[in-house]
Amino acid sequence: MALRIRMPKTKMARREAMEGYLFILPWILGFLIFRLGPMLYSLFLSFTDYAARGAPQFIGLENYTYMFTKDPRFLDSLRSTLAFVVGYLPLNLALGLAIALLMNQRVRGITGFRAIYYLPAVTSGVAVAILWQFVFHKQWGILNAILSVFGAQPIGWLVDPKWVMVAFVIMSIWGVGGSMIIYLAGLQSIPTELYESASIDGANGVRKFWHITLPMLTPTIFFVLITGLIAAFQIFESAYIMTGGGPNYATYFFGLNIYFTAFQSLRFAYASTLAWMLFAIIAALTIFVFTTSRRWVFYAGAREDA
Amino acid sequence: MPREDVMATETQLYTPSTAAARRTSGLRLSRRRVIHTSLTYALLLFGSVLLMVPFFWMLSTSLKTLAEVQTWPIVWIPSNAVWENYPAVFQKTPFARYIMNSLVIAIGGIIGTLIGSSLAGFGFARLRFPGRNVLFFLNLTTLMLPAWVVIVPHFMMFSAVGWLDTYLPFIVPAFFGNAFYIFLFRQWFMGVPGELEDAARIDGCSTFRIFAQIFMPLAKPVIATVAIFAFFYYWNDLLYPLVYLQSQMKFPVSLGLRMFQTANAGVVDMPKMMAASMMALLPCVVIFFFAQRLFVQGVVMTGVEK
Numbered sequence: 001m002a003l004r005i006r007m008p009k010t011k012m013a014r015r016e017a018m019e020g021y022l023f024i025l026p027w028i029l030g031f032l033i034f035r036l037g038p039m040l041y042s043l044f045l046s047f048t049d050y051a052a053r054g055a056p057q058f059i060g061l062e063n064y065t066y067m068f069t070k071d072p073r074f075l076d077s078l079r080s081t082l083a084f085v086v087g088y089l090p091l092n093l094a095l096g097l098a099i100a101l102l103m104n105q106r107v108r109g110i111t112g113f114r115a116i117y118y119l120p121a122v123t124s125g126v127a128v129a130i131l132w133q134f135v136f137h138k139q140w141g142i143l144n145a146i147l148s149v150f151g152a153q154p155i156g157w158l159v160d161p162k163w164v165m166v167a168f169v170i171m172s173i174w175g176v177g178g179s180m181i182i183y184l185a186g187l188q189s190i191p192t193e194l195y196e197s198a199s200i201d202g203a204n205g206v207r208k209f210w211h212i213t214l215p216m217l218t219p220t221i222f223f224v225l226i227t228g229l230i231a232a233f234q235i236f237e238s239a240y241i242m243t244g245g246g247p248n249y250a251t252y253f254f255g256l257n258i259y260f261t262a263f264q265s266l267r268f269a270y271a272s273t274l275a276w277m278l279f280a281i282i283a284a285l286t287i288f289v290f291t292t293s294r295r296w297v298f299y300a301g302a303r304e305d306a
Numbered sequence: 307m308p309r310e311d312v313m314a315t316e317t318q319l320y321t322p323s324t325a326a327a328r329r330t331s332g333l334r335l336s337r338r339r340v341i342h343t344s345l346t347y348a349l350l351l352f353g354s355v356l357l358m359v360p361f362f363w364m365l366s367t368s369l370k371t372l373a374e375v376q377t378w379p380i381v382w383i384p385s386n387a388v389w390e391n392y393p394a395v396f397q398k399t400p401f402a403r404y405i406m407n408s409l410v411i412a413i414g415g416i417i418g419t420l421i422g423s424s425l426a427g428f429g430f431a432r433l434r435f436p437g438r439n440v441l442f443f444l445n446l447t448t449l450m451l452p453a454w455v456v457i458v459p460h461f462m463m464f465s466a467v468g469w470l471d472t473y474l475p476f477i478v479p480a481f482f483g484n485a486f487y488i489f490l491f492r493q494w495f496m497g498v499p500g501e502l503e504d505a506a507r508i509d510g511c512s513t514f515r516i517f518a519q520i521f522m523p524l525a526k527p528v529i530a531t532v533a534i535f536a537f538f539y540y541w542n543d544l545l546y547p548l549v550y551l552q553s554q555m556k557f558p559v560s561l562g563l564r565m566f567q568t569a570n571a572g573v574v575d576m577p578k579m580m581a582a583s584m585m586a587l588l589p590c591v592v593i594f595f596f597a598q599r600l601f602v603q604g605v606v607m608t609g610v611e612k
Contacts, residue, residue: 008436016433019513023429024441026422030482035448038459045458099353107346115598116354119361122594122601125542126563127583131364134576142363145380174357181602234452237544241564258454263549268458275454286450 045272052266063273074274076249077257080165084253085232087169092228093221096179101213103180104187114181121178129241132171133158136242158243161250168251171238179224186220187213218297226289233282254278364587368392368580375576391581395566398575401582403555404562411476411547411558412540418480419487419536420529426483427491428517432503442492448485453545461549471552476540487532494528495521531600538590559586 008014021028046063048056067074103113135143136157144154157167194212203211236255239245245252245260254274262271367375369387395401429435430442464475498521506516522529540558547561554565563586566579594601 008434013434016513017435020429020433020435020438023433023513023517024426026481027426027429027445027483027488028441030422030479031444031448034460034479034482035451035456038456038463039451041459041462042455102346102349105343105346107343107350111598113350113354114602115595116357118598118601119591119594120357122538123587123590124538125586126544126560126567127586130563130567130579130583131360134367134580135360135363139378140376140380140576142359142380145378146359148379174360177357185602230450230452234454240544241567255454258457259545259548262458262461268462272455272458275452275458279452279455282452283450 042272043276045269046276048269050269052268056269063270066270067273067277073249073252073257074277076252077254077274080249080251081233081235081254083165084168084172084235084251085229087165088172088232089225089228091169091173092176092179093224095173096176096224097183097217097221099176099180100183100187101209103184114184118177118181121175121181124175125237126241129238132167132174132238133242136167136171159247161247164243164247164250168235168238172232172235179228182224183217183220186217190216215298219299222289222293222297226286229285229289230282233278364580364584367576368578368584370577372575372577388577391577392585394578395582395585398578399562399566399582400555401559401562401585404557404559405585407473407556408541408558408560411473412537414473414477415480415540416533416536418477419484420532422481422483423487423532424491424522424525424529425517426488428495428521430488431492431495432498432521433513445485445488457545457549464550470550471556473556475550476546480536484536487536490528490532491525494525498524527600530597534593534597534600537593541590 008017045056047058047060049059049062050056099117103110103117107113135141138144138154138156138159141157143157144152148154155163157163190213194216195208198208198212234255235253236259239251239253239256240259243251245256255278258271258274258278261267261274366381366383368391369389370381370384370391371386371388374381374384426445430438430445460475461470464470469475469478502520503516506520511519542560543558544560544564547558548564551557551561554562557565563579563582566582
């Protein structure tokens with residue numbers, strides 16, 4: 001990107017510009033040292049054979065051809081990550097919206113409900129993963145205990161390859177309050193006049209939802225979709241704690257694959273290749289969503305195309 | 307609603323029959339409303355119970371004996387609460403030490419984050435300099451960059467300067483600002499009226515004094531929001547401690563819990579594991595309930611203003 005810097009003409013404006021650069025200087029340095037530099041370096045590493053010792057030797061596209069043609073773990077992590085994203089993301093979008101709509105009605109005690117629904121979304125980390133590991137326990141876990149009331153046989157949630165992805169989606173959906181709270185904020189920013197004038201025109205609740213709520217909410221849906229997409233592809237902690245990638249690599253998500261490749265096998269170069277692959281997938285999907293957004297995201301106040 | 311009543315009384319003066327009809331239809335409407343509201347409550351309550359079950363399970367398990375954990379049908383509420391499980395955690399692991407370590411990382415990280423992010427946020431919001439928009443856009447794009455792409459170079463970098471197994475890799479980068487928090491500060495500073503700044507300038511205040519003595523005191527809600535978000539991040543983070551730390555006495559709570567988990571594979575010491583997890587979650591839950599408003603505010607600022 002060519003940055004054409006035209007310095008301002010007056011002395012005062014020049015002074016302001018210098019001060020501006022001074023204020024963002026830490027960020028610029030941080031961007032170069034901790035973002036751009038490492039990013040380019042890992043791209044470079046992905047074309048080498050570097051394995052934590054000696055000097056990196058350039059080996060061209062070897063890592064990439066190995067990844068695409070020979071590495072079974074790459075396919076495992078691709079399959080499991082996509083399965084998780086496909087299972088989790090739409091459910092999170094829809095359920096978050098449904099709960100937000102429910103909560104957006106003028107009901108008493110709303111702050112209490114909001115806190116209860118939001119709490120699981122802000123608690124994360126090892127403690128929560130350990131907790132869920134025990135919730136999913138085949139013999140002594142509470143989930144199977146509840147299901148047994150309905151006559152279900154105990155399920156090996158984290159040891160059965162058929163069920164383990166369902167378990168991860170359930171656990172992640174527990175944090176649906178995160179998207180709910182964003183939707184709620186979006187809902188509350190819709191001007192009430194829109195609903196009032198629709199009522200005067202005789203629109204019922206369903207029509208109001210499809211013709212006012214949903215279009216006005218598309219920027220929020222867009223935001224939840226993009227952030228959810230980026231986060232879901234990077235799932236790591238819960239799998240690292242609960243399954244370690246198993247059973248039989250069914251939850252060997254991209255993050256786990258990169259972590260194990262880099263810090264257990266010390267194959268730094270190949271880990272960088274995998275990381276760039278993940279980055280490429282996330283970037284491609286994000287850009288794809290952005291380009292389609294022109295068709296379905298409605299910005300109030302923006303000029304309508306004729 | 308009151309307006310409808312007025313209309314009803316007005317009509318009553320002229321045509322009593324229609325007024326009666328109106329009144330009954332109003333009554334029917336309110337009955338429908340009652341059903342509607344109770345349904346909303348029922349759904350919200352049902353969801354709340356579902357979401358709270360894991361927390362309940364955690365608390366209940368943490369107060370059980372080993373025998374009570376391994377029984378079928380499961381014990382919902384332990385007959386005798388074994389509070390000793392909690393102090394036992396401190397005997398079995400250096401848990402107090404873990405907590406101290408987590409606090410050191412979190413406090414250092416928060417201070418750095420606040421300084422770096424507010425400076426850049428102010429620069430981007432209030433000072434005009436060439437390339438400002440491009441640079442800010444660049445800042446936002448880094449939000450999309452997965453940590454996985456830079457983790458290997460970061461490790462190599464910190465290893466080269468001898469920072470492994472210290473807290474420097476957690477704290478030092480924080481001072482260079484964080485893309486998301488820079489965004490939050492910028493949004494807030496942009497909303498501050500220009501008159502304040504102008505008046506201070508006429509009085510001969512330097513830009514840094516305007517930032518430190520006028521803008522920062524006005525930004526208390528953002529400071530609090532960022533501090534809390536950052537606390538949650540550092541407190542819960544597992545990946546970086548896993549990569550950067552080696553000696554157990556330097557582990558934060560997240561990594562300490564992981565150690566505890568691998569040392570007690572299976573259900574062997576579930577009650578104590580749950581007790582430890584409860585204690586790891588407690589600070590987050592307490593902060594959440596006291597600062598719920600700030601959380602919601604932070605979300606509103608990001609989600610809606612897109």
